[in-house]
Amino acid sequence: MNDSRQISYRILDASANRAAEGIRTIEEFARFGLEDSDSAGAAKALRHELAAALSQLNRTELLTARDTDADVGTTLQTAAEYSRTEIADVITAAAERVQQSLRVLEEYGKTIDVEFARRIESLRYRAYTHHRRIELQAMAHRRTRRLAEAVLYLLIDCGSSESMFVETIRSLSQAGVDVFQLRDKQASDRELFERAKVGAAIAKDCDALFIVNDRADIALSADADGVHVGQDELPATMARRVLGGGRLVGVSTHDIAQVHQAIADGADYIGCGPTFPSTTKSFDAHAGTAFLEQVHAETRQTPRPAFAIGGINPQNLDQVTACGFHRIAVTAAINDADDPAAAARALRRRLDASAG
Ligand SMILES: Cc1ncc(COP(=O)(O)OP(=O)(O)O)c(N)n1
Ligand SMILES: Cc1ncsc1CCOP(=O)(O)O
Numbered sequence: 001m002n003d004s005r006q007i008s009y010r011i012l013d014a015s016a017n018r019a020a021e022g023i024r025t026i027e028e029f030a031r032f033g034l035e036d037s038d039s040a041g042a043a044k045a046l047r048h049e050l051a052a053a054l055s056q057l058n059r060t061e062l063l064t065a066r067d068t069d070a071d072v073g074t075t076l077q078t079a080a081e082y083s084r085t086e087i088a089d090v091i092t093a094a095a096e097r098v099q100q101s102l103r104v105l106e107e108y109g110k111t112i113d114v115e116f117a118r119r120i121e122s123l124r125y126r127a128y129t130h131h132r133r134i135e136l137q138a139m140a141h142r143r144t145r146r147l148a149e150a151v152l153y154l155l156i157d158c159g160s161s162e163s164m165f166v167e168t169i170r171s172l173s174q175a176g177v178d179v180f181q182l183r184d185k186q187a188s189d190r191e192l193f194e195r196a197k198v199g200a201a202i203a204k205d206c207d208a209l210f211i212v213n214d215r216a217d218i219a220l221s222a223d224a225d226g227v228h229v230g231q232d233e234l235p236a237t238m239a240r241r242v243l244g245g246g247r248l249v250g251v252s253t254h255d256i257a258q259v260h261q262a263i264a265d266g267a268d269y270i271g272c273g274p275t276f277p278s279t280t281k282s283f284d285a286h287a288g289t290a291f292l293e294q295v296h297a298e299t300r301q302t303p304r305p306a307f308a309i310g311g312i313n314p315q316n317l318d319q320v321t322a323c324g325f326h327r328i329a330v331t332a333a334i335n336d337a338d339d340p341a342a343a344a345r346a347l348r349r350r351l352d353a354s355a356g
């Protein structure tokens, strides 16, 4: 049986390694993923200060206490450890690991050297602040990356039940839908909120984006990826203020002045239309394909993902792609199809081919 000092040293050695590895994991993302020198510098400073604090401990005792072969914990793994497919999840797991390890260093450090424990405590508080920032950056990074590659955007309502709603998102994301927008003008706030909460979680799980139509408050409270606002709703700048940084704001545009304004207001993407008459929403006038051509020509200096919307279907899709638009937002073309998944797959295949 090990004596208690040796047990403390063994725990301190394992926790020090775990904390340093976690900090390094975060540092590499800040450096190579975000290319954010402030965040990378903060991680590096944490790592160096951890090393400085550890130098207060007796290194020989630390190494002597180490017995990795006999560590029963090395064979214990959770399913979650191998199911992380998203960088944001890697960062969250690393941040949790660092914080826990620092807490362990602090607690067992008290049995060896109180001054060491105090240094670790202050490091732990700094880590909380740094990790908050980097986790938010990692979430924002996922959203912008996913938006940049998105070509097929689908507007959905609340559906007849939560399980149908979930199944719709799962099957259609597999069929190639990149972005889901919850647009249901009949639903109560409570129903919108409940669906948005579930939809945002499922979409994240499926590596899709989930946007709420019109309502920045519901998007934020449901942890959705963003909000889509029209010309009659909150201005994009105010929607951004409600949502805070890191979430997406999309803006509907019907003429080129609105496009320039949306970009100036910091919209992450724009919807352009209505392109054709729609069975989902009726309009007195249509911006048509001439508008799409104009947007394509006039936003080359300030590119933003731009989704053509309004009455787009397999019969008129070529007219849209001929304008240089390879991203579309639809409702009826998928939701009203006999086989929505097949319809989504077919649209997706053609969009990918046209973006070539
Ligand atoms: C992607 C996308 N583009 C445009 C719209 C239309 O928004 P809006 O003009 O606010 O009309 P409603 O959807 O609120 O009726 C959209 N929803 N999505
Ligand atoms: C909400 C909205 N805004 C402009 S067109 C439109 C409806 C899009 O649906 P559909 O693809 O069925 O025309």
Ligand SMILES: [Mg+2]
Pocket (backbone or CB within 6 Å): 213, 214, 228, 229, 230, 231, 233
């Ligand atoms: Mg609207």
